[in-house]
Amino acid sequence: MHVADHQWLLKLDRFESFVAEHGQNPKQRDSDGQRPHLGSWVHGLRQGHSLSPERVQLLNERIPEWGASSGWPDDFEGNLRRLLAFIDERGHLPGCTDTDWEDAIHLGAWLARQRIHANLAHDRERALNEAVPSWRGIDLNFFDEDVECLAKFTAEMGRTPTAFEHGEQFRPVFGSGRSRSDRTSHIGPWLSQIRRIQLTAEQRAKLDRAAPGWGLT
Incomplete structure (x- = not known):
């Protein structure tokens, strides 16, 4: 077994023990003993860090509620209604800058979990x-x-963008009514998401021509 896999399984054991003892997931921010490190690790899982389909399956089997933030309901229909209310007022998906909206961070984290969920139910994906x-x-x-x-970013920088890298200066002219505040104007996060979704052969061919090696993280 690879060292990284062994270390990951040890953390999973600690996570499972914590939930069995406390009846809830560890919080991300807490100064109580081992909770800060463990809580940060669990938070990273929810964002898709170091998650393969095999690891997601292990989490689902051993800790079914691993994706639920402490104190935040894992209520799909309720959270979808909250998401629609947020979009109706703000006009965009929730993000880390929406600190003035109550529970925007939790809502954004919930949405991120839906994106990385390896076994998202078909009815939920359709909804x-x-x-x-x-x-x-x-x-x-x-x-x-x-x-x-x-393509412009890759040609000028000689590499593909990182997951947190913006590329506004490489943005082409906008089409009908598209706003620069649109989340897809950030080329790094956009590419990170593209790698996770099902694309057509034509779309993949366009990416291959624009940025060879785009699928490598």
């Missing part, structure tokens, strides 16, 4: 697709524009 077509954080209606942006 999200119908209610919030851009719920994955990208809008495929502007796929060609975003590929052009990626």
Whole structure:
């Protein structure tokens, strides 16, 4: 077994023991003993850090509620209604900058968990697709524009962007009514999300031409 896999399983054991003892997931911010480190690790899991399908399966089997933040309900229909209310007022998906909206951070984390869920139920995926077509954080209606942006970034920088890297200066001219505040204007997060979703052969070919090696993290 690889050292990284062994260390990950040890943390999973600690996580399982914590839930068995306390009846809840560890909090991300707490100064009580081992909770800060463990809570940060669990928070990273919810964001998709170091998660393969095999690891997701282990989490689902051993800690079914691993994706629920402490004190935040894992209520799909209720959270979808909250998400729609947020979008109706703000006009975009919740993010870390929406600190003035109560529970925006939790709502954003919930949405992120839906994106990385290896076994997201078909009815839930269909409900999200119908209610919030851009719920994955990208809008495929502007796929060609975003590929052009990626191509410009890669040509000038000699590499693909990191997951947290913005590329506003490489942005092509916007189409009908598209705002620069759109989340897909951030080329790094956009590429990170693109790697996680099902693409057509034509879309993958366009990415291959624009940025060879785009699928490598």
